[in-house]
Amino acid sequence: MKVSHVPMDLRLKHTFRIARGASDERRNLRVEIEDAGRLGLGEAAPILRYGEDRESAAKAVDAMAPRLRDPRRFATAAADAAVAGQHSAQAAVDMALHDLAAQRMGVPLYEMLGLDPSRTPVTSFTIGLDTPEVVVQKVKEASAYAVLKVKMGSDDDRAVLEAVRDTTDQPLRVDANEGWTLEGAESRLAWLAKLGVEFVEQPMPADRLEDIRALRKHSPLPFYADESVHNAADIPRLAGAFDGINIKLMKCGGLGEALRMIAVARAHGMKVMLGCMIESSIAITAAAHLSPLVDAADLDGSVLIAEDPYDGATIVDGKLVLPDRPGLGVVARGR
Numbered sequence: 001m002k003v004s005h006v007p008m009d010l011r012l013k014h015t016f017r018i019a020r021g022a023s024d025e026r027r028n029l030r031v032e033i034e035d036a037g038r039l040g041l042g043e044a045a046p047i048l049r050y051g052e053d054r055e056s057a058a059k060a061v062d063a064m065a066p067r068l069r070d071p072r073r074f075a076t077a078a079a080d081a082a083v084a085g086q087h088s089a090q091a092a093v094d095m096a097l098h099d100l101a102a103q104r105m106g107v108p109l110y111e112m113l114g115l116d117p118s119r120t121p122v123t124s125f126t127i128g129l130d131t132p133e134v135v136v137q138k139v140k141e142a143s144a145y146a147v148l149k150v151k152m153g154s155d156d157d158r159a160v161l162e163a164v165r166d167t168t169d170q171p172l173r174v175d176a177n178e179g180w181t182l183e184g185a186e187s188r189l190a191w192l193a194k195l196g197v198e199f200v201e202q203p204m205p206a207d208r209l210e211d212i213r214a215l216r217k218h219s220p221l222p223f224y225a226d227e228s229v230h231n232a233a234d235i236p237r238l239a240g241a242f243d244g245i246n247i248k249l250m251k252c253g254g255l256g257e258a259l260r261m262i263a264v265a266r267a268h269g270m271k272v273m274l275g276c277m278i279e280s281s282i283a284i285t286a287a288a289h290l291s292p293l294v295d296a297a298d299l300d301g302s303v304l305i306a307e308d309p310y311d312g313a314t315i316v317d318g319k320l321v322l323p324d325r326p327g328l329g330v331v332a333r334g335r
């Protein structure tokens with residue numbers, strides 16, 4: 001078994017703004033694991049907020065490589081070999097091992113997991129922070145998507161959301177990215193509900209869990225946790241503060257932990273969404289293979305980049321469509 005990694009510079013179609021900052025490019029890392037003539041692919045999209053970058057992810061993959069003795073133990077191998085705090089590297093190795101395992105069995109990953117590919121959800125398309133005029137333009141360009149997720153966190157939030165609602169009848173979700181405080185939150189929820197918004201993602205900072213719990217008691221809209229949840233062990237204490245969780249492979253460390261999170265969330269009566277960072281079709285497709293198990297998907301990361309180097313899961317009439325090739329089923333473009 002040979003483990004290697006290659007830098008991936010992903011240029012974005014539009015500058016992407018959220019409450020914490022803006023970016024034009026993503027510095028991701030592709031992981032390749034060769035075994036018995038097969039090539040398994042994985043991708044790390046390191047999260048700066050959690051002290052990861054491409055260099056630390058590459059180092060972590062190098063450290064994990066000699067600990068990965070048996071690729072057949074794909075369910076736990078990446079978690080057993082992981083470097084503390086380097087979740088995106090763990091996720092990349094984990095998805096490459098799952099890719100290899102399903103290729104070995106000659107079936108798509110969803111089939112190896114026993115999932116029905118016709119049960120994939122629609123995916124939302126994310127509209128980053130901008131002036132109302134630019135947001136309206138982006139909304140017009142996103143008419144092919146079944147649901148829009150609008151980022152909040154500017155002083156213009158209400159004007160932006162009202163302009164979006166005047167432009168489209170598409171269902172809307174909003175992501176506050178921890179940007180609210182208790183003050184003003186109730187009135188904000190009231191006008192968001194009036195605009196027909198479906199739910200709010202991470203209204204307040206992760207360390208304000210009791211405030212979130214208090215706000216939810218009278219909230220007309222459900223809350224989904226994103227920054228508040230990384231892995232399955234985080235979920236029990238979130239019950240009652242959030243209605244659902246947003247699972248991202250880059251936060252939790254891969255498909256094995258994501259499956260555990262889905263089970264724990266269900267045990268607490270919570271909804272599940274699958275989300276992403278800005279990622280190529282390698283990592284997006286890995287997450288998409290789990291999507292028949294969830295209520296909502298926000299797997300638009302590969303659509304936000306200018307030239308996706310891979311083909312994998314696609315979006316048809318807003319719904320995720322899984323490739324039926326063995327493994328993850330991703331192939332390099334132009335080959």
Ligand code: MG
Nearest residue numbers: 175177201226
């Ligand atoms: Mg979010």
